Amino acid sequence: MYDVVIIGAGVSGCAIARELSRYRLKIVVLEKESDLCEGTSKANSGIAHAGYDALPGTLKAKLNVEGSRKMESLSKELDFPYKKNGSLVLCFDEEDVEKLEELKRRGEVNGVKGLQILNREELFAIEPSVGERAVAALFAPDGGIVCPFGLTIALAENAAINGVEFRFDTKVVGIQKCEEGYLVKTGKGEIQTKIVVNAAGVYADEIHNMVSAHQMKIVPRKGEYLLYDQRVGHLVSHTLFQLPTALGKGVLVTPTVHGNLLAGPTAQDIQDKEGIDTTSEGMAKVQEKALLSVPQMPGRQVITSFAGLRAHIVQMPEGGREGDFLIGEAADAAGFIDVAGMESPGLSCAPATGEYTAKLVTEILKPEKKEKFIGTRKGIPNMAHASDEEKHRLIQEDPAYGNVICRCEMVTEGEILNAIRRPLGATTTDGIKRRTRAGMGRCQSGFCNPKVVELLALELAKKEPDGDLYSKIRKSGADSWYLTENGPEERGLFHG
Amino acid sequence: MDKKKELVVIGAGPAGMAAALAAYEKGIRDILILERDGELGGILNQCIHNGFGLHTFKEELTGPEYAARYADRIREKQIPSLFHTMVTAVRSGNPCTVTAMNKEMGLFQVKAEAVVLAMGCRERPRGAMNIPGFRPAGIYSAGTAQRYVNIEGRMPGKEVVVLGSGDIGLIMARRMTLQGAKVKLVAEIMPYSGGLRRNIVQCLDDYGIPLMLSHTVTKIHGKDRVEGVTLSEVDEHLNPIPGSEKLISCDTVLLSCGLIPENELTLDAGAVMDEVTQGPIVNDRLETTERGIFACGNVLHVHDLVDNVSKEAQQAGAYAAEYIRNKKNEWGKPLRPPIPQKTKCTLPRGRDMGSQLICIGCPVGCLITAKKERDGSLKITGNTCKKGEDYARNEMTAPVRMVTSFIRLEGEDGKVVPVKTAREIPKGCIRACMEEICRTVVKGPVKIGDVLIANTADTGVDVVATGNTGLGGREYGQIYHGA
Numbered sequence: 005m006y007d008v009v010i011i012g013a014g015v016s017g018c019a020i021a022r023e024l025s026r027y028r029l030k031i032v033v034l035e036k037e038s039d040l041c042e043g044t045s046k047a048n049s050g051i052a053h054a055g056y057d058a059l060p061g062t063l064k065a066k067l068n069v070e071g072s073r074k075m076e077s078l079s080k081e082l083d084f085p086y087k088k089n090g091s092l093v094l095c096f097d098e099e100d101v102e103k104l105e106e107l108k109r110r111g112e113v114n115g116v117k118g119l120q121i122l123n124r125e126e127l128f129a130i131e132p133s134v135g136e137r138a139v140a141a142l143f144a145p146d147g148g149i150v151c152p153f154g155l156t157i158a159l160a161e162n163a164a165i166n167g168v169e170f171r172f173d174t175k176v177v178g179i180q181k182c183e184e185g186y187l188v189k190t191g192k193g194e195i196q197t198k199i200v201v202n203a204a205g206v207y208a209d210e211i212h213n214m215v216s217a218h219q220m221k222i223v224p225r226k227g228e229y230l231l232y233d234q235r236v237g238h239l240v241s242h243t244l245f246q247l248p249t250a251l252g253k254g255v256l257v258t259p260t261v262h263g264n265l266l267a268g269p270t271a272q273d274i275q276d277k278e279g280i281d282t283t284s285e286g287m288a289k290v291q292e293k294a295l296l297s298v299p300q301m302p303g304r305q306v307i308t309s310f311a312g313l314r315a316h317i318v319q320m321p322e323g324g325r326e327g328d329f330l331i332g333e334a335a336d337a338a339g340f341i342d343v344a345g346m347e348s349p350g351l352s353c354a355p356a357t358g359e360y361t362a363k364l365v366t367e368i369l370k371p372e373k374k375e376k377f378i379g380t381r382k383g384i385p386n387m388a389h390a391s392d393e394e395k396h397r398l399i400q401e402d403p404a405y406g407n408v409i410c411r412c413e414m415v416t417e418g419e420i421l422n423a424i425r426r427p428l429g430a431t432t433t434d435g436i437k438r439r440t441r442a443g444m445g446r447c448q449s450g451f452c453n454p455k456v457v458e459l460l461a462l463e464l465a466k467k468e469p470d471g472d473l474y475s476k477i478r479k480s481g482a483d484s485w486y487l488t489e490n491g492p493e494e495r496g497l498f499h500g
Numbered sequence: 501m502d503k504k505k506e507l508v509v510i511g512a513g514p515a516g517m518a519a520a521l522a523a524y525e526k527g528i529r530d531i532l533i534l535e536r537d538g539e540l541g542g543i544l545n546q547c548i549h550n551g552f553g554l555h556t557f558k559e560e561l562t563g564p565e566y567a568a569r570y571a572d573r574i575r576e577k578q579i580p581s582l583f584h585t586m587v588t589a590v591r592s593g594n595p596c597t598v599t600a601m602n603k604e605m606g607l608f609q610v611k612a613e614a615v616v617l618a619m620g621c622r623e624r625p626r627g628a629m630n631i632p633g634f635r636p637a638g639i640y641s642a643g644t645a646q647r648y649v650n651i652e653g654r655m656p657g658k659e660v661v662v663l664g665s666g667d668i669g670l671i672m673a674r675r676m677t678l679q680g681a682k683v684k685l686v687a688e689i690m691p692y693s694g695g696l697r698r699n700i701v702q703c704l705d706d707y708g709i710p711l712m713l714s715h716t717v718t719k720i721h722g723k724d725r726v727e728g729v730t731l732s733e734v735d736e737h738l739n740p741i742p743g744s745e746k747l748i749s750c751d752t753v754l755l756s757c758g759l760i761p762e763n764e765l766t767l768d769a770g771a772v773m774d775e776v777t778q779g780p781i782v783n784d785r786l787e788t789t790e791r792g793i794f795a796c797g798n799v800l801h802v803h804d805l806v807d808n809v810s811k812e813a814q815q816a817g818a819y820a821a822e823y824i825r826n827k828k829n830e831w832g833k834p835l836r837p838p839i840p841q842k843t844k845c846t847l848p849r850g851r852d853m854g855s856q857l858i859c860i861g862c863p864v865g866c867l868i869t870a871k872k873e874r875d876g877s878l879k880i881t882g883n884t885c886k887k888g889e890d891y892a893r894n895e896m897t898a899p900v901r902m903v904t905s906f907i908r909l910e911g912e913d914g915k916v917v918p919v920k921t922a923r924e925i926p927k928g929c930i931r932a933c934m935e936e937i938c939r940t941v942v943k944g945p946v947k948i949g950d951v952l953i954a955n956t957a958d959t960g961v962d963v964v965a966t967g968n969t970g971l972g973g974r975e976y977g978q979i980y981h982g983a
Contacts, residue, residue, distance in 0.1 A: 278723055282632045308627030310635065392607060399606035406603040408586035448625035450641045454648055474654055479637035483724035486637050488655040
């Protein structure tokens with residue numbers, strides 16, 4: 005019998021798991037994919053919003069400001085990349101300056117500190133690459149950028165160290181109310197639990213509707229992005245938003261914590277909850293709109309494009325508020341807690357979402373706090389950014405840190421092995437990429453892919469010494485194989 | 501190891517090896533080659549097909565054979581090389597400083613009076629081409645697939661679409677076919693191919709693989725593994741024509757869409773770059789704007805032929821040697837190295853396949869007409885050398901091809917040695933020959949020229965090794981130090 009089942013190992017689920025791991029509770033996180041951070045959490049802007057955007061009084065506003073405030077100290081406790089680079093909302097029309105003022109007032113009511121309206125000169129002084137058409141900007145010094153994988157994985161690893169169990173490739177197919185709580189049915193057996201936390205991202209409606217008569221409907225909202233070479237990562241230093249213009253909602257241009265340049269997202273409601281394909285229209289739109297903020301956006305320096313889905317609730321069940329997150333016990337299902345509609349600024353909110361939701365759980369279960377909660381976690385060493393002394397020390401401790409595997413991002417064998425061997429370690433090349441950045445650079449894994457696959461196979465060989473290990477290595481999902489099972493010889497030559 | 505050298509060469513591919521040897525010939529003895537991979541030869545080691553060396557050695561070699569000609573001399577001269585060693589920074593100065601790291605030595609610096617940059621190039625990734633769709637497994641740059649097949653002895657897919665008709669794409673279309681994959685088509689966005697004409701003949705035509713000019717992939721399907729692509733025709737502005745979309749099922753997409761000089765170290769060193777070549781600006785002595793740092797090979801600009809890389813690198817090595825001896829102070833004028841005009845590879849439309857042939861004897865790819873005279877003899881025109889006449893005669897009577905592949909090594913999981921037929925065999929025997937090659941397992945060590953299959957497919961021709969085993973070693977962490 006579990007105390008808590010958390011459905012979904014995205015940033016919200018992992019933040020809740022980490023908060024709850026402070027208590028004497030038996031907790032399991034169920035994830036349908038093979039790794040952490042496989043849904044909305046892996047494909048977004050990577051922004052820690054300051055919190056001026058959400059309407060005062062909403063959960064979005066409250067959790068955003070709280071979450072954003074906690075982000076910096078959390079990044080130190082859990083060792084993930086975060087940088088307070090400040091954000092600017094660019095205004096391109098004198099008539100719209102009033103909208104900036106309104107945003108500023110809204111932010112102040114929400115509790116955002118240091119907001120300031122900049123005129124043209126002030127704006128160009130702190131961000132010279134901004135386009136001539138900008139007339140003013142709202143400056144939020146507390147805006148930041150964060151590595152969405154780094155944050156999610158750090159939260160999960162810390163939860164795991166503190167006793168939370170994670171089960172991957174475990175899809176929830178049904179939930180039944182029972183005497184002491186719920187019976188959660190998965191593709192890999194059934195689990196008894198007192199509390200269910202539904203943090204299932206774009207699938208949160210399906211999970212909710214398994215137990216509640218008050219129906220929820222989520223429509224995934226696709227956002228496409230372009231990622232640029234680190235060579236042009238310093239083109240801007242702040243995160244640049246655009247006030248909506250007559251042409252519609254704008255896109256952001258931002259440096260990432262890893263020194264790339266990122267532009268996007270588009271916003272398109274779609275039906276397919278797995279529809280993370282990019283489109284030529286979407287990519288063209290991002291490129292075109294980004295030029296308004298930064299006229300020198302270098303189209304030739306794009307190294308990859310991606311799309312993510314935001315969980316937008318179109319049918320809000322009873323108890324929820326239109327346009328807001330839905331976090332709370334379902335009206336007709338005691339002990340079933342929704343954490344749904346976690347669209348933007350869900351990533352920024354995560355640290356606060358964790359606390360807020362954990363409180364809902366502890367109010368029901370009234371658990372004792374653990375005496376020995378480990379509040380910190382050390383990430384994978386980063387050879388690319390280590391000082392020479394650190395490099396020496398790491399190579400001395402383990403020579404594998406001297407062997408560079410991914411040359412674009414300077415990721416070593418030591419880092420990759422660390423990513424595989426640590427708690428909730430990587431089992432796929434995407435998992436290694438998100439933990440170490442191997443394959444995320446300008447050649448997009450052209451050179452390191454065979455080496456990463458080899459390292460994964462050699463590590464796998466320690467657990468499963470039999471069979472053709474190379475053919476078992478996956479990019480992410482079960483069907484994402486890299487190499488055919490048999491050597492070419494066994495399949496006959498010259499098809500057709 | 502002494503951390504002070506006269507010359508440090510970065511990269512042990514064709515450029516690095518030729519530069520080091522040229523400097524040696526000029527009297528420089530204190531040389532160090534730094535190489536990130538585990539052996540000499542660079543990307544040539546995975547180019548197991550023939551077609552190299554016609555200019556340099558006046559004979560047709562495979563990539564590993566061409567590399568071995570230089571590697572043997574490097575070993576003979578005992579020029580030391582560090583393998584599995586990544587250079588992280590280069591700084592100009594007197595002396596220059598090269599920072600590198602590997603497993604055994606950790607992070608270290610080498611002082612050098614001169615440095616030759618010979619890091620080669622990389623392939624354009626999918627993202628740089630903005631191909632929309634999902635991001636599943638099964639999308640490889642052609643060179644990555646080449647490494648999997650030819651070095652690792654593994655197959656990256658079964659049903660293949662190749663995007664881009666650069667030479668690597670064409671070569672891999674044949675290679676994947678020979679190893680049992682079904683290559684459905686090669687799509688090229690331009691109205692002409694970026695590859696050599698002879699490769700279209702011997703890699704595509706020979707195996708009935710269609711070349712779709714003015715076509716491109718406009719979407720990649722499949723969430724986990726590639727399930728297919730949308731192929732669209734493009735107009736004269738290279739924009740996809742609506743309504744021309746066709747769904748092609750496949751599990752693998754190989755990208756052969758151009759190469760980019762790999763100049764991260766060059767940029768970091770502060771050298772001024774040439775926007776056109778994407779390599780550093782150099783003077784007439786192949787020195788970059790950073791004193792004492794020279795560049796050659798694909799780092800300078802992407803070459804079509806390895807023979808030209810070797811030639812340029814030889815010059816760079818000699819100039820570096822001269823610089824070490826004389827320390828000339830004038831930098832002189834910037835000069836773009838001669839870049840041979842790439843011929844647009846167009847195949848004559850409405851070509852009479854019965855009598856018009858494209859010679860595969862060398863990169864020129866002469867269009868030869870071979871007509872049967874009344875007396876039964878062949879009248880051959882259009883060839884520019886004797887080779888063309890022989891080729892046309894054979895092609896009209898009994899066409900022959902050289903087969904290149906690999907043979908597995910006994911007891912060494914995944915390890916393979918490259919091979920070729922000692923000379924051309926009848927086209928009709930390729931299949932039987934490949935079946936034999938695939939069935940064969942040999943015991944190491946093997947060296948170039950060893951006969952591994954005698955009289956393959958009853959052709960009277962042997963299959964011989966084109967690579968050596970047991971030199972340098974590909975094992976992780978094995979750092980071979982030649983001197």
